[in-house]
Amino acid sequence: MKMMKKAASLALASALVVSLAACxxxxxxxxxxxxxxxxxxxxxxxxxxxxxxxxALYGTAVMNGIQLAVDEINEAGxxxxxxxxxxxxxxxxxxxKSVNAYNTLKDWGMQMLVGTVTSAPCVAVVEETHAxxxxxxxxxxxxxxxxxxxxxxRMCFSDPxxxxxxxxxxxxxxxxxxxxxxxxxxxxxxxxIYQSFATEAQARGLEIVSAEAxxxxxxxxxxxxxxxxxxxxxxxxxxxxxxxxxxxxLAQADRAGFDPIWFGVDGMDGILGVDGFDKTLAEGVMFLxxxxxxxxxxxxxxxxxxxxxxxxxxxxxxxxxxxxxxYVLKEAIEQADITPDMSISDMCDAMKTAMTQVTYxxxxxxxxxxxxxxxxxxxxxxxxxxxxxxxVL
Amino acid sequence: xxxxxxxxxxxxxxxxxxxxxxxxTMVYGIAKMLNFAHGDVIMIGAYMALISxxxxxxxxxxxxxxxxxxxxxxxxxxxxxxxxxxRDASSSLAVLITAIGVSYLLQNTAxxxxxxxxxxxxxxxxxxxxxxxxxxxxxxxxxxxxxxxxLVIMIFLTLFVQKSKPGQAMRAVSEDRGAAQLxxxxxxxxxxxxxxxxxxxxxxxxxxxxxxxxTLDPYTGxxxxxxxxxxxxxxxxxxxxxxxxxGLLLGIIEILGRAYISSQMADAIVFAVLIIVLxxxxxxxxxxxxxxxx
Numbered sequence: 018m019k020m021m022k023k024a025a026s027l028a029l030a031s032a033l034v035v036s037l038a039a040c041x042x043x044x045x046x047x048x049x050x051x052x053x054x055x056x057x058x059x060x061x062x063x064x065x066x067x068x069x070x071x072x073a074l075y076g077t078a079v080m081n082g083i084q085l086a087v088d089e090i091n092e093a094g095x096x097x098x099x100x101x102x103x104x105x106x107x108x109x110x111x112x113x114k115s116v117n118a119y120n121t122l123k124d125w126g127m128q129m130l131v132g133t134v135t136s137a138p139c140v141a142v143v144e145e146t147h148a149x150x151x152x153x154x155x156x157x158x159x160x161x162x163x164x165x166x167x168x169x170x171r172m173c174f175s176d177p178x179x180x181x182x183x184x185x186x187x188x189x190x191x192x193x194x195x196x197x198x199x200x201x202x203x204x205x206x207x208x209x210i211y212q213s214f215a216t217e218a219q220a221r222g223l224e225i226v227s228a229e230a231x232x233x234x235x236x237x238x239x240x241x242x243x244x245x246x247x248x249x250x251x252x253x254x255x256x257x258x259x260x261x262x263x264x265x266x267l268a269q270a271d272r273a274g275f276d277p278i279w280f281g282v283d284g285m286d287g288i289l290g291v292d293g294f295d296k297t298l299a300e301g302v303m304f305l306x307x308x309x310x311x312x313x314x315x316x317x318x319x320x321x322x323x324x325x326x327x328x329x330x331x332x333x334x335x336x337x338x339x340x341x342x343x344y345v346l347k348e349a350i351e352q353a354d355i356t357p358d359m360s361i362s363d364m365c366d367a368m369k370t371a372m373t374q375v376t377y378x379x380x381x382x383x384x385x386x387x388x389x390x391x392x393x394x395x396x397x398x399x400x401x402x403x404x405x406x407x408x409v410l
Numbered sequence: 411x412x413x414x415x416x417x418x419x420x421x422x423x424x425x426x427x428x429x430x431x432x433x434x435t436m437v438y439g440i441a442k443m444l445n446f447a448h449g450d451v452i453m454i455g456a457y458m459a460l461i462s463x464x465x466x467x468x469x470x471x472x473x474x475x476x477x478x479x480x481x482x483x484x485x486x487x488x489x490x491x492x493x494x495x496x497r498d499a500s501s502s503l504a505v506l507i508t509a510i511g512v513s514y515l516l517q518n519t520a521x522x523x524x525x526x527x528x529x530x531x532x533x534x535x536x537x538x539x540x541x542x543x544x545x546x547x548x549x550x551x552x553x554x555x556x557x558x559x560x561l562v563i564m565i566f567l568t569l570f571v572q573k574s575k576p577g578q579a580m581r582a583v584s585e586d587r588g589a590a591q592l593x594x595x596x597x598x599x600x601x602x603x604x605x606x607x608x609x610x611x612x613x614x615x616x617x618x619x620x621x622x623x624x625t626l627d628p629y630t631g632x633x634x635x636x637x638x639x640x641x642x643x644x645x646x647x648x649x650x651x652x653x654x655x656x657g658l659l660l661g662i663i664e665i666l667g668r669a670y671i672s673s674q675m676a677d678a679i680v681f682a683v684l685i686i687v688l689x690x691x692x693x694x695x696x697x698x699x700x701x702x703x704x
Contacts, residue, residue: 240419
């Protein structure tokens with residue numbers, strides 16, 4: 018971890034040096050006078066997410082995903098001829114730390130924010146970006162409130178749409194008629210998906226035989242929730258939760274001799290990456306995700322290859338979302354003809370319109386477009402874990 | 411049938427609480443201080459076992475032994491460095507705050523060394539348990555081993571405190587530290603020994619906790635530590651059998667509360683029960699009321 022941090026900061030430092038050098042050579046023909054400020058000739062893009070803590074896999078993936086895109090864009094000549102300077106701060110998936118990270122990045126000179134990675138911190142940070150009128154683009158925060166203001170957009174599905182899309186998928190493919198749910202009632206992400214899933218499931222004639230909650234303070238013993246689902250004869254258990262809790266549920270269900278179909282959402286992505294996790298427990302687990310590294314798509318293959326080359330691991334959905342975010346940002350900036358010397362607020366206003374005009378083909382979907390509410394429209398895919406690998410269904 | 415199953419799960423959770431609570435209650439009973447770092451010693455113990463198992467490739471029993479040795483040394487060092495200098499401080503609050511400080515110190519040191527990523531703990535108990543009533547009631551091997559380990563430790567500790575010479579010294583120090591010293595008992599040595607035993611128990615508790623709930627991160631010990639503290643107070647802090655009964659009851663109440671009242675309210679129910687017990691019986695279920703002599 019420490020090594021990785023060191024490597025990351027080294028990469029950042031070198032990126033900064035490169036961008037500064039570019040700044041020096043561009044300064045003349047760019048015609049900008051305020052050579053004193055470093056921000057004026059480079060786009061200052063900040064990122065926030067957990068690179069340590071429970072959801073560290075997500076934050077690290079996003080950090081790397083953005084880095085990869087930034088490097089590629091800079092190498093290809095930047096955005097509108099300007100290089101990008103990029104800095105990522107850790108928030109441990111904690112709202113308070115996230116706001117601190119936001120302030121740190123603002124001091125650094127951030128002009129646009131790609132983040133934050135998880136929902137609850139994003140809800141806190143969006144209040145700040147809204148107050149500052151800074152453009153915010155989250156790769157993966159799914160709660161409705163995460164982008165409740167017009168300055169915020171997202172790359173991933175929202176909680177309600179994840180919930181209803183999951184219910185539709187289960188009903189369309191007749192996976193089960195009796196469904197149990199285990200969700201985290203102390204997490205907005207989890208409750209948001211649960212509620213929309215329950216509504217849609219009812220509408221589609223699925224019977225919810227048990228819906229049991231747990232909280233962040235009691236997330237080690239799931240015996241009761243599992244027992245209730247088992248007793249109620251559930252054929253499928255819907256888990257709108259993150260992978261670390263899910264890995265415990267899978268282990269305890271196995272011990273209780275309960276083997277239903279497990280259906281998760283994007284939070285399940287990464288379960289195969291838990292250190293020392295017994296992969297056979299996750300055999301057959303299905304989850305909703307817009308990205309699969311094994312897809313035949315050319316853009317996906319290229320992204321996966323360069324990501325593996327750079328970071329030595331297969332990218333998860335969060336890395337893909339982040340990678341797409343950066344490229345969408347580039348398209349929108351070009352669309353609106355934004356230059357780095359504009360004020361943060363002017364940039365944001367220009368981006369608000371530009372975002373609704375771009376249509377983007379990326380690694381997390383084709384023909385993705387955005388509404389004024391900041392929600393993307395794209396097709397979901399469902400992935401199943403077979404033989405310890407993610408397979409597209 | 412599901413009631414029995416809940417009961418077994420409650421017993422399993424409760425016996426983990428009970429082992430942790432034994433450590434709390436021993437230290438409180440003899441040194442008259444709340445060692446809030448106890449939960450974090452558990453976490454360190456679990457990490458030691460994990461490293462011994464995965465990176466050193468040791469078999470299960472030596473791995474547990476490594477954890478026990480490291481935790482014992484750690485407990486004695488903590489007592490010597492952080493608690494002993496404050497034992498005669500004018501305010502007993504000082505040592506309590508130090509204990510909270512030690513707790514954070516351990517958590518953050520672990521964060522630095524092991525990183526914050528959740529680790530999956532390998533199953534040290536390979537036995538898959540028993541299946542009764544045609545598969546409707548499964549009692550896992552971990553559950554049975556945890557309950558058995560808890561019973562054995564409780565009986566051993568009771569015998570040790572009641573029958574052995576060092577145990578006698580412990581009881582003497584517990585009753586009247588000054589008088590014990592006058593009688594030639596090495597008070598500092600006795601208290602250090604108490605910490606050694608408490609921390610060794612913490613290592614065992616750590617391995618059992620992580621076997622039952624197989625994830626490990628630097629905060630793993632914190633919540634069970636607090637719950638076990640509640641269990642110790644519930645059963646009557648300072649009493650070994652009280653900690654045992656308190657731990658088991660707490661686990662059962664938590665699971666049954668979750669099953670029959672509300673899964674979201676599990677913790678609220680646990681703490682509400684604690685308040686009620688303390689209102690009715692301020693010394694806890696088995697606590698002794700000691701008359702202060704004027």
